[in-house]
Amino acid sequence: MKKIAIIEDDKLFHEALKRALKKAGYQVAGAFSLAQGYEVLKEHPSLLIIDRNLPDGDGLELCRKARASGGIPALFLTARDEEEEMIKAFDFGADDYLVKPFSMAVLLKHIEAILRRTGKKHEIFQYENLKIDFERKQVFRETEEVRLTAKEYKLLEILAKNKGRVLTKTMLLQQVWDAEGAFVEENTVNVTLNRLKKKIEPDPSNPIYITNLFGLGYTFGK
Numbered sequence: 001m002k003k004i005a006i007i008e009d010d011k012l013f014h015e016a017l018k019r020a021l022k023k024a025g026y027q028v029a030g031a032f033s034l035a036q037g038y039e040v041l042k043e044h045p046s047l048l049i050i051d052r053n054l055p056d057g058d059g060l061e062l063c064r065k066a067r068a069s070g071g072i073p074a075l076f077l078t079a080r081d082e083e084e085e086m087i088k089a090f091d092f093g094a095d096d097y098l099v100k101p102f103s104m105a106v107l108l109k110h111i112e113a114i115l116r117r118t119g120k121k122h123e124i125f126q127y128e129n130l131k132i133d134f135e136r137k138q139v140f141r142e143t144e145e146v147r148l149t150a151k152e153y154k155l156l157e158i159l160a161k162n163k164g165r166v167l168t169k170t171m172l173l174q175q176v177w178d179a180e181g182a183f184v185e186e187n188t189v190n191v192t193l194n195r196l197k198k199k200i201e202p203d204p205s206n207p208i209y210i211t212n213l214f215g216l217g218y219t220f221g222k
Helices: 013-022 034-041 061-066 084-089 104-118 150-161 170-178 187-200
Strands: 003-007 027-031 047-051 074-076 097-100 125-127 130-133 138-140 144-147 208-211 217-220
Touching: 003 013, 003 034, 003 061, 003 208, 013 104, 013 130, 013 187, 027 034, 034 047, 034 061, 047 097, 061 084, 074 084, 074 104, 097 125, 125 150, 130 150, 138 208, 144 150, 150 170, 150 217, 170 187, 170 217
Parallel strands: 003 027, 003 047, 047 074, 074 097
Antiparallel strands: 125 130, 130 138, 138 144, 208 217
């Protein structure tokens, strides 16, 4: 079941949207402010329905953050019907734009169209607060993108795709470096993994993502 997040501060309108979406068979998450909207992003919904005028800021900022968090599509609901405002929303990554007032039937058709266009998109791998977009080669800790080097990303990708399995240092060398025909020392794995841990682990001294099993190798997750 697709989850749709509503970020709308008008409580009566918010409730009407919620009822209509649930009746149409969607799961619904709700937020009444920009700050609450950032929290909803962590649930990685299939679609955001965003009001431009939120009490603590412009909904465009949430749309920008959604794009950085794995390309979550966004539909704007607004009373602003000026062309420049619509263009601005699309520049920020909006997938669609509806001007109030509109009927729920029209809204549902717009939602169906967006989900149809975006539903075949790649899946996001997630473990705890870490998300990996394998197709775009992007990594996020909660909603913040983590910048990795090519080797750091490749190591993380291999470990994550083998979640729960123990990979030896030799296996990692072969898959990350030997594939390029490069000669490297075994210590290179340790150095690169340490850099990686500093970037993705909340506490590198007590890792929750990448664990070193002494004498065996490395594993991702539990």
